[in-house]
Amino acid sequence: EDQVTQSPEALRLQEGESSSLNCSYTVSGLRGLFWYRQDPGKGPEFLFTLYSAGEEKEKERLKATLTKKESFLHITAPKPEDSATYLCAVHPTGGFKTIFGAGTRLFVKA
Amino acid sequence: GAVVSQHPSRVICKSGTSVKIECRSLDFQATTMFWYRQFPKQSLMLMATSNEGSKATYEQGVEKDKFLINHASLTLSTLTVTSAHPEDSSFYICSARGTRATDTQYFGPGTRLTVL
Numbered sequence A: 001e002d003q004v005t006q007s008p009e010a011l012r013l014q015e016g017e018s019s020s021l022n023c024s025y026t027v028s029g030l031r032g033l034f035w036y037r038q039d040p041g042k043g044p045e046f047l048f049t050l051y052s053a054g055e056e057k058e059k060e061r062l063k064a065t066l067t068k069k070e071s072f073l074h075i076t077a078p079k080p081e082d083s084a085t086y087l088c089a090v091h092p093t094g095g096f097k098t099i100f101g102a103g104t105r106l107f108v109k110a
Numbered sequence B: 001g002a003v004v005s006q007h008p009s010r011v012i013c014k015s016g017t018s019v020k021i022e023c024r025s026l027d028f029q030a031t032t033m034f035w036y037r038q039f040p041k042q043s044l045m046l047m048a049t050s051n052e053g054s055k056a057t058y059e060q061g062v063e064k065d066k067f068l069i070n071h072a073s074l075t076l077s078t079l080t081v082t083s084a085h086p087e088d089s090s091f092y093i094c095s096a097r098g099t100r101a102t103d104t105q106y107f108g109p110g111t112r113l114t115v116l
Helices: none
Strands: A003-007 A010-014 A019-026 A030-038 A045-050 A056-059 A062-066 A070-075 A084-092 A104-109 B004-007 B010-013 B019-025 B032-038 B044-051 B067-073 B076-081 B090-097 B105-107 B111-115
Touching: A003 A084, A010 A019, A019 A030, A019 A084, A030 A062, A030 A070, A045 A056, A045 A062, A045 B105, A070 A084, B004 B090, B010 B019, B019 B032, B019 B090, B019 B111, B032 B067, B032 B076, B044 B067, B076 B090
Parallel strands: A010 A104, B010 B111
Antiparallel strands: A003 A019, A019 A070, A030 A045, A030 A084, A056 A062, A062 A070, A084 A104, B004 B019, B019 B076, B032 B044, B032 B090, B067 B076, B090 B105, B090 B111
């Protein structure tokens, strides 16, 4: 069964304290892996799409990497405005649906 | 990035009435649109998937007659909550994906429905 697991469920960081969020996935084949950011009361905001193992993408303080079994979202020197829920999702081959993880709630304290 | 709009952003209605939520892809053609429901501090729950011109595919446990989905064009999908009850109060979010299977899924800003 296709599955996406994110860890940790919640992460509390001090401003400037770099860390990583994990997304482990089990799919028969991968069309794409996506990272989103969601603020309370808003729809998810697209961050990155990764298609193959070894691929990396960066945007400001965020960097996403992909292996055959997991993806990491690295946050370098986070700021309080980076506080949000980060969602990982995979689109398996052979289907319409995208499978979402439960998310990691990130809190960055000034 | 691609833009998906939702209207209304917030709606309050009386129990027993119907509410329609619109989802539009503003700058791309969306072959597939998705409707999600989200409860406080929980992840997205997929309700249904719709392809333009076809009937929607509902997830297990989602009532087709209560949540009517129409995907009339490549830029518009609507969700109608019929005979709404307080338990239907929730945050509803739509998303749209382009014409290629590898296209990214973009989300609307969500609609907060409160049924009194």
